[in-house]
Amino acid sequence: MTWRALLTSGLVCFCAGGLYGWSALIAPLQAAYGVSTAQTGLVFSLAIASFTLAVILTPQLPWQTSTPRVVACFGLLGAACVFAAVRAQGYVPFLLWFSGGFGAASGGIYIAALGVAALTPAHRIATPAMVAAFGTGSAVFGPVWRVMDAYGVGMGGLSMLAAGLLMSSTCAAFAAAPAISEKAQPPAGSSAAxxxxxxxxxxxxxxxxxxxxxxxxxxxxxxxxxxxxxxxxxxxxxxxxxxxxxxxxxxxxxxxxxxxxxxxxxxxxxxxxxxxxxxxxxxxxxxxxxxxxxxxxxxxxxxxxxxxxxxxxxxxxxxxxxxxxxxxxxxxxxxxxxxxxxxxxxxxxxxxxxxxxxxxxxxxxxxxxxxxxxxxxxxxxxxxxx
The missing domain is CATH 1.20.1250.20 (MFS general substrate transporter like domains)
Incomplete structure (x- = not known):
């Protein structure tokens, strides 16, 4: 069902948006690894590069990527990378797992979820809602991490993000892809067709x-x-x-x-x-x-x-x-x-x-x-x- 595909993909997209709440983890990262402000900035810069690269490359894969199951695959990959980042024993491993791994997984989630929304007849509603779900993730995870750090949780706050990705991706894996209806396609005689x-x-x-x-x-x-x-x-x-x-x-x-x-x-x-x-x-x-x-x-x-x-x-x-x-x-x-x-x-x-x-x-x-x-x-x- 279309609503199930949108809802489950949106939940994974919401969790992926946690990437942009990163600034709340700067202080815990410095406390954990003793890194400079410039090094914390590098975490987000590389994450953005990985994110953008994944958005560009995902549609080039030799299979249909506008499905909840592809969203789920990227979500499970993201959860594994975040769990690994939490357990990283140094700054460089953390950088590779979080910026490289989760950054790329988040980009794959974003473009695949937008593809799911684009297949629906009500794409003018579904697409903004999907983009907003991603943005809402950053607005929610950032403040929550800040509060958790105040209670001494530190980098362990990322475990909540990994758990959210794991649960939402499991739900998305069982959602069927929406079919492209006639209303979702441009008219046969139009230049868009x-x-x-x-x-x-x-x-x-x-x-x-x-x-x-x-x-x-x-x-x-x-x-x-x-x-x-x-x-x-x-x-x-x-x-x-x-x-x-x-x-x-x-x-x-x-x-x-x-x-x-x-x-x-x-x-x-x-x-x-x-x-x-x-x-x-x-x-x-x-x-x-x-x-x-x-x-x-x-x-x-x-x-x-x-x-x-x-x-x-x-x-x-x-x-x-x-x-x-x-x-x-x-x-x-x-x-x-x-x-x-x-x-x-x-x-x-x-x-x-x-x-x-x-x-x-x-x-x-x-x-x-x-x-x-x-x-x-x-x-x-x-x-x-x-």
Missing amino acids: HPSESHSRKDLVVIWAVFAFGSFGGLMVLGLASKMMDAAQTSLTLASFGLAGIAIGNTSGRLSVAFLSSHLRLEQCLFLAMAMTLYGLLSAAFPAGPAMLCVALILIATGYGIVASTVPVVTRSVFGAAGFQKRFSFIFTAWGVAGFFAPWAGGAMFDASDSFRLPLLISALAAVFCCLMTWQLGRQMAQSDT
Whole structure:
């Protein structure tokens, strides 16, 4: 049954999202292995690289990967890697098991689960919900690990993640894959059903640019929000509320696409996201105070969440269910490029100028360029429908 495939795949995807709650384990890792801050940063950097590589390579496997059972296989692999990371006797083995093993398994879970959602007739609801499930995992596991560390659990908190992956993957292994119904496929005479090579390549390039430039400001904020608040001398209480608001905004933005896409065209969803992002970026560059800065950062995170869910929905709408995974695995590299450059460039420009104003303004220019690409995407989608 379709609902069972979505529910079980979503549960595994939720657990895989624990990868992005990693920052809560920095202190326990330092206590366990005596490593530097730079070495803890390397854990997440390598995990992102493994994640992105798995997203790219999974659709190239010589079998159908848009099934709950494939999600379950990656989930069981992830559980084994996390258990091994908990028992690692040194920093390097931990790095290999967590960043290399679990990072790759998490990427495989993500793209396979999105493939399951893309097969369903209600993909415009199922896809944002799956993306939101992954984001919710990071918002839940991070705070829980922080509390567990306060009670002296330390790196043992990862065992909870491994157990969650094991149980949810066992459930997914017994769920049947949803069949591609007629409603889930593009009309036989449409360009999405038989796109020309040049048309397909042009759509890929435009969607890639939308994802890269639309994610830039959000990824900078997610990576440097705490530093921005410190630079603005935000109080501890306000900063805590601000960081919680960023997590909620990011997750709710992802989930809101299920509602927005039923009332707006997909390019209009992207324009709404960029309007929120631009307003937030400009407000953060010239804040009226710490409270206004927090509000601005929450707006940026919400806009980023909308982009993160809308882009896979656009990809599915343009290329159909059968072509979704391979096309989105390429488009996802845009997120990897933005994820590498945005926090790094923002931090470097702050070090040079002792201000976040310049990187925020550059992010605003990226959002403007995203709007231009979104306008072009809307034209191409309209031409495909005629």
